[in-house]
Every structure is written in structure tokens, then in C-alpha cells.
Amino acid sequence: xxxxxxxxxxxxxxxxxxxxxxxxxxxxxxxxxxxxxxxxxxxxxxxxxxxxxxxxxxxxxxxxxxxxxxxxxxxxxxxxxxxxxxxxxxxxxxxxxxxxxxxxxxxxxxxxxxxxxxxxxxxxxxxxx
Ligand code: TYD
Numbered sequence: 001x002x003x004x005x006x007x008x009x010x011x012x013x014x015x016x017x018x019x020x021x022x023x024x025x026x027x028x029x030x031x032x033x034x035x036x037x038x039x040x041x042x043x044x045x046x047x048x049x050x051x052x053x054x055x056x057x058x059x060x061x062x063x064x065x066x067x068x069x070x071x072x073x074x075x076x077x078x079x080x081x082x083x084x085x086x087x088x089x090x091x092x093x094x095x096x097x098x099x100x101x102x103x104x105x106x107x108x109x110x111x112x113x114x115x116x117x118x119x120x121x122x123x124x125x126x127x128x129x
Pocket of ligand 1: 034044
């Protein structure tokens with residue numbers, strides 16, 4: 001789900017504030033950012049059992065593939081004003097990173113490798129149950 005953030009702007013520039021539970025539906029427990037991506041690389045290739053995340057291209061642009069197991073959607077993130085909320089149990093791939101892309105991720109949980117589903121067939125099986 002794409003969200004447009006409220007920009008607080010004045011003659012000095014712009015500011016965006018994101019508050020847990022107000023602007024996004026979870027408490028932020030972790031923040032990480034992805035940058036310096038090499039040409040034509042693709043990342044992600046996983047789903048999460050519980051984790052929810054909000055992705056923002058604070059600089060540059062990239063594309064995100066969201067796969068629900070039933071349908072696929074590609075989302076362009078090209079503005080610090082836009083955030084993509086990815087709920088649990090969605091397969092995601094990130095690609096087409098511009099050289100200046102800094103992809104900021106706000107996450108609902110601490111890092112936990114056990115929360116990852118990295119096998120696509122295992123992911124699809126979840127939706128068949
Ligand atoms: P990975 O999940 O492969 O990144 P992506 O989904 O963007 O392709 O993560 C790369 C490495 O970083 C992997 O060894 C796990 C580690 N990592 C952490 O230690 N903490 C984190 O919060 C994240 C997201 C990854």
C-alpha cells in the first residue's frame with residue numbers, strides 16, 4: 001500500500017515526520033537503509049511471517065515487486081514523500097536501483113532470520129493452506 005506523507009515545507013526546504021501508530025500502523029523497532037547498489041542487481045527474494053515494513057526511497061529511485069501469491073504488482077519509489085507499506089506474508093523483490101538510491105526501511109520487529117521465508121515454493125504453499 002502506497003502512502004503519501006505530509007510535507008512540512010517552508011522557505012528553507014522540506015521536512016517529513018513519521019510517527020509510529022499515527023502515520024504507520026506499527027511501532028518502529030528497527031531502521032535500516034540500503035544504498036550503493038551495483039548496476040542491475042536484484043535484492044529481497046523473500047517474505048516475512050510477521051514483520052511489517054515501510055520502504056521509502058529517501059534519495060533516488062527503485063522498483064519493488066510485491067507478490068501476494070495470487071497477484072503481482074510493481075511499485076516505483078521515486079520520492080521521499082512516498083512510502084510503501086509491506087505487510088507480512090508478501091514476497092518482495094527490489095530492483096532498478098538508481099546509483100543514488102538510498103532505500104530507508106522502517107521495520108516492526110528486530111532482525112530475526114527465523115521470520116524469513118526465502119523459498120518461493122514454500123511461500124506459495126502458505127497460500128494454499
Ligand atoms: P538480506 O535480507 O539478504 O537483504 P535483502 O533483503 O535486501 O536482499 O540481508 C543481507 C544481510 O544483512 C544478511 O546477512 C542479513 C543481514 N541483515 C541484518 O543483519 N540485519 C538486518 O536488519 C537486515 C535487514 C539484514
